[in-house]
Ligand SMILES: O=C(O)CCC(=O)C1=CC=C[C@@H](O)[C@@H]1C(=O)O
């Protein structure tokens with residue numbers, strides 16, 4: 001594969017409503033739209049780094065810098081046999097996974113298009129449709145949260161994820177169970193807001209039949225999570241702690257989690273995401289595809305990876321309209337049936353880019369060529 005040109009476009013899109021987690025509130029999403037050109041085709045991906053290093057060590061600026069200085073020049077001068085080559089070539093770059101993932105995923109899209117495959121097929125996906133869930137940020141009031149849950153259940157979403165933090169946890173889960181019962185697949189994401197000192201609070205969550213508690217403890221921990229998992233009935237799911245295949249192997253061996261949330265950007269791209277998926281399948285650990293408030297481009301990649309066999313839990317892959325008044329893809333991501341998103345049948349990510357809408361939210365761009 002010869003990459004003739006790479007384009008980075010920095011966009012800023014307003015979220016339809018603020019999204020609050022234990023580490024802050026997002027009112028808009030800045031991200032890098034990556035386009036890679038070869039043989040008259042274009043591959044697209046999205047860099048999901050945030051504008052401050054609150055989720056991981058990266059930011060949009062660090063990702064752009066690492067890609068510009070160390071990734072793009074090499075990609076433009078190298079003949080790749082396949083997208084899998086990318087991981088080997090750039091394994092020397094420590095962390096900076098979202099920078100690596102943004103270029104690698106775009107190369108995967110280009111590769112699939114050049115082969116006339118859907119991205120799902122190129123990755124070994126098996127599903128023609130995926131069950132999807134929805135992630136709800138921390139709402140100011142319990143009533144506001146219950147109204148949102150009611151609306152998403154009415155749309156048929158197959159998993160409800162709520163954000164929790166100390167003081168905004170048990171009451172929220174209890175209220176949802178009291179109003180909607182115990183059949184609703186409900187989970188809580190703490191984004192590392194707790195420590196082992198909060199054990200009693202976390203144990204109180206055990207009585208509400210959550211399908212998992214996501215990332216309760218430190219973002220870089222697997223030891224204390226193993227101690228916590230031995231105290232809880234509820235499965236722990238790791239998100240921020242899992243940056244690589246090795247992290248996943250160690251967390252599974254230690255018993256730090258019973259479920260893993262795979263995010264393509266967090267683990268360095270689609271090749272690594274697939275390897276973690278395969279390891280988890282071998283070890284009997286179910287996985288699901290997390291979200292990073294992506295535009296339709298990132299969302300399209302999430303749909304493709306979630307079509308792999310062991311993505312058995314609905315991911316945070318909601319329809320475009322949950323976040324965007326208008327998305328930068330055509331068609332937008334929609335629910336083909338209640339709680340279901342169809343895996344596109346067109347080559348690559350299967351969605352077209354709406355350059356007119358990209359231009360509307362464009363802050364600046366740069367083209368890199370041979
Ligand atoms: O993209 C989505 O729909 C889910 C977004 C979401 O829950 C998250 C995005 C980014 C960081 C966190 O806030 C949280 C997560 O940890 O999954």
Ligand SMILES: [Mg+2]
Nearest residue numbers: 189214215239
């Ligand atoms: Mg999470």
